[in-house]
Amino acid sequence: MATYNLTTPLTEEDTRKLKAGDVVNLSGVIYTARDAAHKRLVDLIEAGEELPFDLEGSVIYFVGPTPPKPGDPIGSAGPTTSYRMDSYSPTMLKHGSKGMIGKGKRSQEVKDACVEYGGIYFGATGGAGALLGKKIKSAEVIAYPELGPEAVRRIEVEDFPVTVINDTYGNDLYQMGREQYEVKD
Amino acid sequence: MREIEYSEVVDAVKNMIITTATNLPEDTYDALKEAMEKEKSPVSKEVIRQLLENADIAKNEKRPLCQDTGLAVFFVKVGEDVKIKGGLLKDAINEGTAKGYEEAYLRASTCEPFSRANLKDTLGYNLPAIIHFDIVEGDKIDIEYAAKGGGSENVSRAKVFPPAAGKEGVIEFVKEVISDAGGNPCPPITVGVGIGGTFEKACISSKHALFRDLGTVNEDPEMAELEKIMLDEINKLGIGAMGMGGTKTALAVHIESNPCHIASLPVSVNVQCHSSRHTHITI
Numbered sequence: 001m002a003t004y005n006l007t008t009p010l011t012e013e014d015t016r017k018l019k020a021g022d023v024v025n026l027s028g029v030i031y032t033a034r035d036a037a038h039k040r041l042v043d044l045i046e047a048g049e050e051l052p053f054d055l056e057g058s059v060i061y062f063v064g065p066t067p068p069k070p071g072d073p074i075g076s077a078g079p080t081t082s083y084r085m086d087s088y089s090p091t092m093l094k095h096g097s098k099g100m101i102g103k104g105k106r107s108q109e110v111k112d113a114c115v116e117y118g119g120i121y122f123g124a125t126g127g128a129g130a131l132l133g134k135k136i137k138s139a140e141v142i143a144y145p146e147l148g149p150e151a152v153r154r155i156e157v158e159d160f161p162v163t164v165i166n167d168t169y170g171n172d173l174y175q176m177g178r179e180q181y182e183v184k185d
Numbered sequence: 186m187r188e189i190e191y192s193e194v195v196d197a198v199k200n201m202i203i204t205t206a207t208n209l210p211e212d213t214y215d216a217l218k219e220a221m222e223k224e225k226s227p228v229s230k231e232v233i234r235q236l237l238e239n240a241d242i243a244k245n246e247k248r249p250l251c252q253d254t255g256l257a258v259f260f261v262k263v264g265e266d267v268k269i270k271g272g273l274l275k276d277a278i279n280e281g282t283a284k285g286y287e288e289a290y291l292r293a294s295t296c297e298p299f300s301r302a303n304l305k306d307t308l309g310y311n312l313p314a315i316i317h318f319d320i321v322e323g324d325k326i327d328i329e330y331a332a333k334g335g336g337s338e339n340v341s342r343a344k345v346f347p348p349a350a351g352k353e354g355v356i357e358f359v360k361e362v363i364s365d366a367g368g369n370p371c372p373p374i375t376v377g378v379g380i381g382g383t384f385e386k387a388c389i390s391s392k393h394a395l396f397r398d399l400g401t402v403n404e405d406p407e408m409a410e411l412e413k414i415m416l417d418e419i420n421k422l423g424i425g426a427m428g429m430g431g432t433k434t435a436l437a438v439h440i441e442s443n444p445c446h447i448a449s450l451p452v453s454v455n456v457q458c459h460s461s462r463h464t465h466i467t468i
Binding site: 021 | 228367458
């Protein structure tokens with residue numbers, strides 16, 4: 001288990017050195033998108049149209065934050081459960097995205113896409129919304145404001161703490177961790 | 186007949202919503218602290234440390250503990266000798282909910298099931314609240330509240346077994362539900378188990394079981410023993426905090442049981458994430 005400080009956009013050189021279980025403090029610009037936004041983004045990709053942001057090297061955060069209090073860039077902002085994005089993530093990775101932040105296990109298709117396209121699935125601590133919200137220094141809705149908490153936001157993070165769950169070698173921290181601590185009668 | 190002003194209920198509910206969103210209850214905080222001490226995996230230990238730090242930040246800076254500020258769920262016991270003056274009790278609870286969510290900048294998470302349209306603009310902030318009423322003796326209103334998140338609700342399950350399934354069948358079912366859920370419901374979790382009754386009674390009982398304070402023991406010794414066995418079995422699964430592997434997958438198992446039909450054994454498993462935001466008032 002190693003600890004890295006990485007800044008977005010991520011390169012394949014960045015992602016290929018990471019292993020499941022590594023801790024990464026992420027800084028730079030990342031983009032938020034949940035279920036409804038993913039559907040729209042993938043529809044645009046498939047129609048060959050321009051996206052609201054550059055996918056190359058991008059990190060997508062699966063989050064629907066609380067509204068900001070006056071003077072704050074964002075409210076509480078922890079990860080949502082990722083499997084709901086499983087059908088969209090391989091397309092995002094194929095078109096240049098290099099990272100996803102969420103919580104909970106992913107499908108085999110997503111894990112395979114991480115290996116093929118050099119992408120990483122990071123886990124952030126679910127329910128640590130106050131802590132993680134404070135690591136976000138600015139936030140701006142750049143697409144689909146009508147989706148409310150599900151709108152696409154461009155956010156700037158500083159030392160945002162994440163753990164590598166699925167790496168580019170097919171490893172899965174959820175499986176590895178569970179096998180290590182499972183007690184079989 | 187005692188009269189309570191409509192506005193008094195609205196204010197009391199509003200305050201419950203606001204306080205609960207930012208203050209992790211003491212029983213939950215203590216249970217997490219104990220789990221951190223006992224957890225064998227360093228990765229899971231660090232996750233729980235972040236959860237405690239998160240609770241401190243939320244409390245001190247009045248920020249929601251989690252961005253999923255839940256659907257508002259209430260269990261309300263209404264005394265037979267009490268009357269609400271100036272409106273309906275149900276409306277007062279809904280109005281208090283809407284005001285609380287709006288004033289504390291909580292997320293509006295209620296939507297239409299298929300169009301997924303957020304109902305904030307038509308019904309008000311995060312409405313309707315989910316309210317379970319009961320009529321009891323006396324002239325008081327007892328309100329239990331919990332903010333129920335979606336991630337842990339999504340892994341919950343119910344099944345009506347034949348009676349022959351017995352205790353073993355119920356234990357296996359609980360294990361299966363938690364094992365399949367993995368890290369999705371944000372462990373370390375609390376597991377509410379409704380046993381007996383009818384299909385819907387088991388479900389409501391499993392929900393209400395989650396409102397019980399952590400660290401309390403079931404009044405029925407047989408159920409208390411079953412809670413211990415289930416907790417032990419769940420913690421052997423190795424899921425750990427946020428599914429990263431560890432020895433503390435659940436903080437507690439709470440059972441509520443009811444008499445049931447001679448032909449059936451209904452069981453419901455309702456899961457609560459580590460952020461067990463619940464509170465209780467009497468008016």
